[in-house]
Amino acid sequence: MPRYRLTLEYDGTGLAGWQRQATGVSVQALIEAAFEKFCQQQVAVVAAGRTDAGVHALAQVAHVDLSRLRDPEEIRNAINFHLRPARVAVLDVAQAPHEFHARFSATGRRYLYRIINRRAPLALDQDRAWAITRPLDAEAMHRGAQVLVGHHDFSSFRDAQCQAKSPMKTLDRLDVTRLGEEIAVRAEARSFLHHQVRNMVGTLKLVGEGKWTEMDMAKALAARNRSAAGQTAPAAGLYLSGVGYEPR
Amino acid sequence: MPRYRLTLEYDGTGLAGWQRQATGVSVQALIEAAFEKFCQQQVAVVAAGRTDAGVHALAQVAHVDLSRLRDPEEIRNAINFHLRPARVAVLDVAQAPHEFHARFSATGRRYLYRIINRRAPLALDQDRAWAITRPLDAEAMHRGAQVLVGHHDFSSFRDAQCQAKSPMKTLDRLDVTRLGEEIAVRAEARSFLHHQVRNMVGTLKLVGEGKWTEMDMAKALAARNRSAAGQTAPAAGLYLSGVGYEPR
Numbered sequence: 230m231p232r233y234r235l236t237l238e239y240d241g242t243g244l245a246g247w248q249r250q251a252t253g254v255s256v257q258a259l260i261e262a263a264f265e266k267f268c269q270q271q272v273a274v275v276a277a278g279r280t281d282a283g284v285h286a287l288a289q290v291a292h293v294d295l296s297r298l299r300d301p302e303e304i305r306n307a308i309n310f311h312l313r314p315a316r317v318a319v320l321d322v323a324q325a326p327h328e329f330h331a332r333f334s335a336t337g338r339r340y341l342y343r344i345i346n347r348r349a350p351l352a353l354d355q356d357r358a359w360a361i362t363r364p365l366d367a368e369a370m371h372r373g374a375q376v377l378v379g380h381h382d383f384s385s386f387r388d389a390q391c392q393a394k395s396p397m398k399t400l401d402r403l404d405v406t407r408l409g410e411e412i413a414v415r416a417e418a419r420s421f422l423h424h425q426v427r428n429m430v431g432t433l434k435l436v437g438e439g440k441w442t443e444m445d446m447a448k449a450l451a452a453r454n455r456s457a458a459g460q461t462a463p464a465a466g467l468y469l470s471g472v473g474y475e476p477r
Numbered sequence: 478m479p480r481y482r483l484t485l486e487y488d489g490t491g492l493a494g495w496q497r498q499a500t501g502v503s504v505q506a507l508i509e510a511a512f513e514k515f516c517q518q519q520v521a522v523v524a525a526g527r528t529d530a531g532v533h534a535l536a537q538v539a540h541v542d543l544s545r546l547r548d549p550e551e552i553r554n555a556i557n558f559h560l561r562p563a564r565v566a567v568l569d570v571a572q573a574p575h576e577f578h579a580r581f582s583a584t585g586r587r588y589l590y591r592i593i594n595r596r597a598p599l600a601l602d603q604d605r606a607w608a609i610t611r612p613l614d615a616e617a618m619h620r621g622a623q624v625l626v627g628h629h630d631f632s633s634f635r636d637a638q639c640q641a642k643s644p645m646k647t648l649d650r651l652d653v654t655r656l657g658e659e660i661a662v663r664a665e666a667r668s669f670l671h672h673q674v675r676n677m678v679g680t681l682k683l684v685g686e687g688k689w690t691e692m693d694m695a696k697a698l699a700a701r702n703r704s705a706a707g708q709t710a711p712a713a714g715l716y717l718s719g720v721g722y723e724p725r
Binding site for chain 2: 239285287305309316318320321347348349352353355357
């Protein structure tokens, strides 16, 4: 069975997240249903990152096996047609080797977290960013973020429901930049614990507000205890922005 | 009666445009209803630009007269509270002199038109941009746009329902730039004819596709006839991005 690699964009608003759920519509279910209509074949679509409910994707990667060879462009157009009017789009399709696995072959995941820092509520970015009214110091947040970069036990930033065997992760990048009223947090790692990015962002908010110093950040990390870190930032601000693989 | 100047952001999707309509919900009606709840007073809100149905605003300006002095911050917070859950937000409120008129005092209007130029349909930018699948040459579009800059008879880019007395307008700026798959058209003038920006963008698309040259653009302008220019670009890509006033 030929294997295909899909690059996907979606608006997670109102969806139950990537993975099929007993209740709610998942991105996976929408895409599998579109393939069924296209191929008259049941398929299983496997993604690099199982994004949570309300989380968006700029470039999620997934793979699927089809019963026969198809033109990648035909697949993309047909699946996009059958996905309508869902806010899920196939950006790209390419044939992939059998050993390619969207999740297990991934060597890097990138996330973007968007904060809009202003007094007024969000009209255009409702469900697309975290609205924080208190002024945030993005430079202080960036300095605080550097405490987390590297190989650490991230238990303080790990959701209770996280299924990873180990809390040890290597965070390659955690940059905080401001452009006008928008603050972007960019995170990069081979993989993340469940809610890790949102928990790091929720904790960086304390630094941005001036309530926490870099030292408090270091203490929270060292505590290896979820209750030592800040809140979980809302899902709406999070975007899976890219997945990396070893060059073939 | 004290006069207040409001700066507004809105997502025009599903709304009937700025102006009160017999059918459909307008931005004006939403804001006036919010003021009624706040002040127990009927008000008329006057905007700088009467955006069409589906058109967005990053910084629309409007004015309103209230029966008594109020704290600008209190007005902003109260109106934003009463606007919920509409995708309309008051960014800023300031007291204004009696002679300030959001529409007639305006000396410049800026619009942004967003095109996403890619094969895949839009997931995150559905209703927020014009999706054009055929590759566009943004540099050619920019050169074509320069033909329109200056003082001209813009009849070829004027909607049949335009109520302006004269088709003569001075276009101060029409820039086309590309960043990745996104093409931004930025237009600036003291004022525009009805549908002028959308008609200019729809015509520039012909240049971007290589179907039209700068010479064709000049001919379309010289024709002073709507049928000589290109299509009206969809409302969803248009954003009123700013309004200028003489410094006091």
